[in-house]
Amino acid sequence: MSSTLSLKTEFIKGIWKENPVMASLLGLCPTLAVTNAANNGLAMGLATTFVLLSSSLMISALRNFIPHQVRIAGYIVIIATFVTVADRFLAAYFPTISASLGPYIPLIVVNCLILGRQEAFSSRNGIGRSLLDSLGMGIGFILVLVVLGIIREILGSGSIFGVAILGDWFTPWMVMILPPGAFLTLGILIALANWYNDPSRSKERRAAS
């Protein structure tokens, strides 16, 4: 599907309408696993966006040279290269973040959000469009991870980005920094988004089906 959307739409769509997490439910593993604090969510979002942008650029540029039969393997090699770059970069300059994200940085390589964008978009569109698409998707991904991280960090540790904002009166809800908290929060966020997007919402409530 060679895209005919305007450049602006190409960029905007990843942020809300086709948000990788909220609409396509892609990349749920890091979304659920690392968002126990806003910092972690932001770092993971940035790393993923970096990989997404660079591999989109590369794959879009090489799209006429990669043989169709081995394209997936080709994409994975390219993605893995940039994941290694991101992983080593974080380990060298931000060792604490790298430690708290653990294996999830190397695991970006299997994030289906990235492979999905390459297969569905970058391999069929020019460099400019691919970059815009990746940037939009990346920003959408970062937003979700940060929002999720903020909610879980406030309720689970009483702080935002590591800064305590709730006083001693607040007993942290430990469940929020545990895996169930991730599922609960994400489920509620997606439910709210679907409710907001529901075209029938403004109309008369339809009979329960």
Place this chain on the structure above:
Amino acid sequence: MTEENIPQSQPEQPEKPKKTVKPKKDPRAKLYKPETPLILASSPHFHTNNTVPRIMWNVIAALLPATVLGLVYFQWAAVGIILTAVSSALIAEMLVNKVKGESFTIPDGSALITGLLLALTLPPSFSLGGTALGAVFAIAVGKHFLGGLGYNIFNPALLGRAFLQASFPVPMTTWTWPLTARYADVDGVTAATPLGLFKFEGVTSELSGLITGNISGSLGETSAIAILIGGIYLLIRKYADWRIPLSFLLSTFLVSGVFWLTSPESYPSPVFQLFSGGLMLGAFFMATDMVTSPVTARGAWIFGTCAGFILVIIRLFGGLPEGVMYSILLMNAFTPLINRYTRPTFFGEIRA
């Protein structure tokens, strides 16, 4: 099923079961028995005068003995927790009703039950803020986010308790003696529950305490006799399926009995297992929740038996001394599957 004597006039068209009301055996069904061997099953062909509010208010009445004993034993702590849980549940219900744009469902009593049941499962020393949070979670997430009354997969009160257990593990397992028990001259003395005592210190408690409830434990779970009175009332009025508590208790008794026989020193006796912890409360009031337990008779047996088995395994080998909550929640998750596999055959259907 014999199909020989189908009455010419079929009973009135099957009503589509609305919301919660599970097909109940109507007392009038037995009128057909002497003449016709036709067994009525599947859809509820008869009207009963059961309504959601009627069932719910009866359940509340059945909870009264346990509630009153909780108030007697834990006094102001119990008053605070019960009032907080119930009022938070009602307020949450009202707000969700408003947001969903549906009619107010407070009068049907279901939110009141959820709040009350949650309160009865909490330790008396638990904070009021936490209680309110649990009640709001139970109603908003446990009930309404999962579809509302009649659609929720899990028992909302237990889900609220599970949320609190995961959020505040320490306060949720800090127990105090009833004010009427020993040390009554001080405000409250923390003490392990009988199950905790056995698990971590190898001490058995006396049966008399377990029956009257003069022991440490959650607000409403301490007295087996008070719960039994309410539970048997529910069973007699047929507001709960007798198979579920019976099979739950029986399976707990048998499975723990097997372990006890193999090594009476290291495992508690099955009688102790029956009367301790939240088993009575769970078996009579939570496992029998019409929405989250199987519809069919066979399903009810499977539900209770498996819940008892899981309970004993958790109590004997798990990290926690008590497992009623998790055993019921786990079986709640299996309920749709059980319903599916115990579906009665339709008239004339040949099983493949």
